Structure formats: structure tokens, C-alpha cells
Amino acid sequence: MNQIVVISGKGGTGKTMLVGAFAGLAKDKIIADCDVDAPDLHLILNPKIKEKHGFKGAKEAILDENKCIKCGKCEENCRFEAIQDFKINSFKCEGCGVCKIVCPVNAISLKEKIAGYWFMSDTDFGPFIHAQLNTGEENSGRLVSTVRQKARTLAENNKNDYVIIDGPPGIGCPVIASMADTDIALVVTEPTMSGLHDMKRMLDVTKYFNINAVVCINKYDINPEISEEIEKYCDKNNVEVAGKISFNLIVTKAMVNGKSIIEYPDEKASLEIKKIWEKLENIK
Numbered sequence: 001m002n003q004i005v006v007i008s009g010k011g012g013t014g015k016t017m018l019v020g021a022f023a024g025l026a027k028d029k030i031i032a033d034c035d036v037d038a039p040d041l042h043l044i045l046n047p048k049i050k051e052k053h054g055f056k057g058a059k060e061a062i063l064d065e066n067k068c069i070k071c072g073k074c075e076e077n078c079r080f081e082a083i084q085d086f087k088i089n090s091f092k093c094e095g096c097g098v099c100k101i102v103c104p105v106n107a108i109s110l111k112e113k114i115a116g117y118w119f120m121s122d123t124d125f126g127p128f129i130h131a132q133l134n135t136g137e138e139n140s141g142r143l144v145s146t147v148r149q150k151a152r153t154l155a156e157n158n159k160n161d162y163v164i165i166d167g168p169p170g171i172g173c174p175v176i177a178s179m180a181d182t183d184i185a186l187v188v189t190e191p192t193m194s195g196l197h198d199m200k201r202m203l204d205v206t207k208y209f210n211i212n213a214v215v216c217i218n219k220y221d222i223n224p225e226i227s228e229e230i231e232k233y234c235d236k237n238n239v240e241v242a243g244k245i246s247f248n249l250i251v252t253k254a255m256v257n258g259k260s261i262i263e264y265p266d267e268k269a270s271l272e273i274k275k276i277w278e279k280l281e282n283i284k
Contacts, residue, residue, distance in 0.1 A: 001152075001155050001156065001159075001160060001161060001162065001163065002161065002162050002163075002183045002184065003152065003162070003163045003165065003181065003182040003183050003184075004022075004162060004163070004164050004165065004182065004183065004184045004185075004186060004280060005034075005165040005167045005178055005179050005182045005184070005185050005186070006018050006019050006022075006164075006165065006166055006167055006185075006186045006188060007167035007168075007169075007175060007178070007179065007185055007186070007187055007188070007202060008167075008169055008187060008188040008189065008198065008199075008202065009169070009170065009171060009187075009189070009195075009197070009198020009199060009201050009202045010169050010170065010194070010198050011038075011169035011170075012169075013169075013188045013189060013190050013195070013218055014188050014190075014216075014218040014219075014245070014251075015166055015167065015169070015188050016033075016035075016040055016041050016044065016166055017044075017251060017254075017255060017261060018186070018188060018216065018218075018273065018276075019031070019033075019041060019164055019165075019166040020041060020044035020045065020260040020261070020262075021260050021261050021262045021270070021273045021277070022164050022273075022277055022280075023044075023045060023123070023125040023126065023164060023260065024125055024260045024262035024263070025262060025273075025274060025277045026161070026162050026164060026277070027161070028160050028161040028162065029126055029155075029160055029161060029162035029163065029164050030126065030127050030128075030129065030151045030152075030154050030155040030158070030160050030162070030163045030164070031045065031123070031125065031126060031127070031128045031129070031151075031163075031164050031166075032128070032129045032130070032147055032148060032150075032151035032163060032164070032165045032166070033128070033129075033130040033131070033147070033165075033166045034144045034147050034148060034165050034166060034167050034168055034174070034177070034178035035166060035167065035168040035169070035174075036116065036131040036132060036133045036140050036143045036144055036147065036168070036174070037133055037140050037168065037174070039130055039131065039132060041128075041130065041166045042121075042128075042130055043255075043258055044255070044258060044259065044260055045121075045123040045124075045125060045128055046123060046124070046258060047119070047121030047122065047123045047128045047130070048121055048122045048123070049119050049120075049121045050119075050120050050121055050122055051119065051120040052117055052118075052119050053117060053118050053119075053120075054114040054116075054117055055114065055115055055116045055117060055118055055131065055133075055142075055143050055146060056112040056113065056114060056115060057113070057115030057116070057133075057137055057138065057142065057143070058094065058095040058112075058113065058115065058137070058138060059095035059097070059110040059111060059112050059113065060088075060090050060093045060095050060110070060111060060113045061082070061083075061088050061093050061095065061097070061099050061100065061108050061109070061110060061111075062088070062108065062109050062110070062111050063086070063087070063088050063107060063108055064107045064108070064109070065086075065107075067105050067106065067107035068086060068105070068107040069104070069105055069107070070086050071104060072086075073102045073103065073104065074098075074099035074102060074103055074108060076102075077098050077099065077102045078098060078099055079096075079098070080092050080093065080094050080096075082094070083099060088108075090113075091136065095110060097110055114134070115133060115134055115137040115138075115143070116131060116132055116133035116134045116137060116143055117131060117132055118130070118131035118143065118146055118147055118150065119131065119132075120150065120154075125260075127154060127158075129147050129150050129151040129154065130147065131143050131144075131146070131147050140168075140173070140174045141173035141174050141176070141177040142177075144168065144174045144177040144178050145177045145180070148165065148177070148178060148180065151163050151165070152181075165178055165182065167179065171201050171202060171205050175205070176205070176209070179205075179206070179209060179211055180209075182211060183212065184211075184212050184213075184214065184280060184283055185206045185211045185212065185213045185214075186213075186214055186215075186216055186242060186276075186280065187199055187202045187203060187206070187213055187214070187215050187216070188215075188216050188218055189202075189215060189216070189217055189218070189230060190217070190218050190219055191217060191219065191220055191222060191223035191224070191225075191226040191227040191230065192223065192226060193226065195226070195230075196226060196229060196230055196233070199215065199230065199233075200233070203215075203237065203239060212283070213239060214239065214240045214241070214242040214279075214280070214283065215230070215234050215239055215240070215241050215242065216241070216242050216243055216244070216245065216276055217230055217231075217241065217243075217244045217245070218244075218245045219245065219246070219247040220244040220245065220246065221246045221247055222247050227244065240283075242276050242279045242280060243272060243273075243275055243276035243279060244272065245269050245272045245273060245276075246268055246269060246272060248267060248268060248269040250264055250267045250269065250270075251269050261273060262274070
């Protein structure tokens with residue numbers, strides 16, 4: 001089983017578009033969306049949810065008003081200003097537990113709260129594991145790890161050939177969690193100076209974690225000069241350019257219609273993505 005994660009230094013480079021296409025091209029796979037803060041792969045795959053599971057992240061403080069003697073020690077010691085007038089603001093509470101420690105009558109307890117949900121779904125392209133972190137919640141890295149673990153376990157049980165992962169944008173904790181133990185990282189970039197900069201950062205991360213990385217240049221023809229600069233950088237650093245995708249309005253049309261670009265098989269961009277997938281299949 002090969003695990004392929006599609007990542008980029010920022011959002012909007014075409015990661016989800018590519019994963020949606022790969023979902024239609026790969027014959028035997030599990031698909032996973034590890035962008036749990038702002039997932040959108042479901043807009044292409046149109047999943048039918050089979051299972052929904054709560055994800056418990058941080059804890060929150062709960063006040064028992066019947067026990068509270070209104071001494072004010074909890075409010076005095078809360079550095080997050082989550083306690084005012086002997087009431088706990090759940091949006092401000094960080095679950096640190098200081099209030100519980102200083103309460104002289106044990107009127108405060110810590111309770112795990114549902115920070116989001118992960119789902120196991122069916123799609124026309126195959127099984128799909130995805131998640132949604134609740135607004136304002138943290139621990140997205142842990143939820144990403146949960147999604148990856150469930151996808152990998154399902155693939156092992158079903159003896160699938162691939163796990164194809166739509167990674168979060170950036171280079172932070174959620175991205176690192178999405179890359180852990182993967183076989184190939186496809187770094188998607190665009191021919192802009194910021195795109196080149198973000199690609200370099202992303203390649204530094206994959207190198208640090210010893211992950212085999214290849215690059216895809218999306219919309220390469222809108223700026224051929226920087227596309228050439230990206231290719232030169234990759235060549236100098238022994239990074240393979242798996243392929244280039246031309247700018248094509250049909251890609252936007254497909255996304256708006258909730259479809260994969262592969263559903264437009266005769267379009268140039270669709271053919272270019274097919275070649276990229278064929279190359280990924282042959283990388284060992």
C-alpha cells in the first residue's frame with residue numbers, strides 16, 4: 001500500500017482539484033481529506049455519510065453552582081479571563097485546569113468536549129474519510145492524525161493499493177501530521193514568487209522528515225519565466241517535477257459544478273493530470 005499526500009505551502013494552489021482527479025484515476029484506493037479546519041474535497045466527491053464520530057479535543061471547565069461559595073479564587077487565577085461573575089465562558093476557557101486546582105470546595109470539574117467530528121463515507125470514487133473541526137477549536141493536528149489512522153486502517157483491512165490524502169495548507173502541525181509515514185508527497189505550486197517561496201519551504205519540511213517529494217506546477221503557462229525558475233530549482237535540488245498543468249477555465253467550471261476535472265476527459269488539463277498520476281504510480 002502506498003500513501004500519497006498532496007500538499008502546498010498555502011491554500012488555493014489546486015491540491016483539492018488534484019486529489020479529486022486522482023480519486024477518479026486510481027483503481028483501488030481510500031481517499032482522505034486531512035484539511036480539517038476548512039475541508040472542501042467533499043464538494044467534489046459528494047459523499048454519502050455512513051458513520052459519524054465525535055472527536056474529543058481539549059477539556060473545558062464546568063462549574064457546579066450548588067457547590068460554589070463565590071470566593072472568587074477561580075476568576076482571580078484564570079489568565080484567560082474566562083470566568084466573570086461566577087460564570088464560565090466556554091469560548092474563552094482553554095481547559096488548563098487552574099480554576100479546578102484553586103477552588104476550595106471542588107465546585108469546578110474538567111470535562112472533555114466534542115471539538116469536531118470525523119466521518120466515514122461512500123462516494124462514486126470509493127471510500128472517503130474526512131472530518132470537520134468545530135469553529136474556534138484547536139488540536140487540529142490530532143484530528144488530522146485520526147483521519148489518517150482511520151484511512152490507513154481501512155486500506156489495510158480492504159487490502160487497497162493506495163491512500164490518497166488531501167493535506168492542509170501551510171507547513172504547521174496539521175501538515176506534518178498529514179505527512180507522517182507517507183510514501184510520496186506531491187507538492188503543488190504556482191508560477192509566482194510567493195508560490196516559489198512556499199514550495200521551497202514545503203520541500204524543506206519534506207526533506208527534514210525524509211519524505212520522497214515531487215513537484216507539480218499548476219497553471220504553469222500564466223508565467224513561463226517563473227515556471228522555468230521552479231524547474232531549475234527542482235533540478236538543482238534533485239527534486240522531480242512530476243508534471244505541469246496548463247491554465248484552463250474548465251477546471252473552475254468543474255469545481256463550480258461539484259465535479260472532478262477527470263469527468264471532462266478530453267480537456268488538456270485532464271490529460272495533463274492523468275500523466276501526473278501515471279508518474280506517481282511508477283514512483284517507488
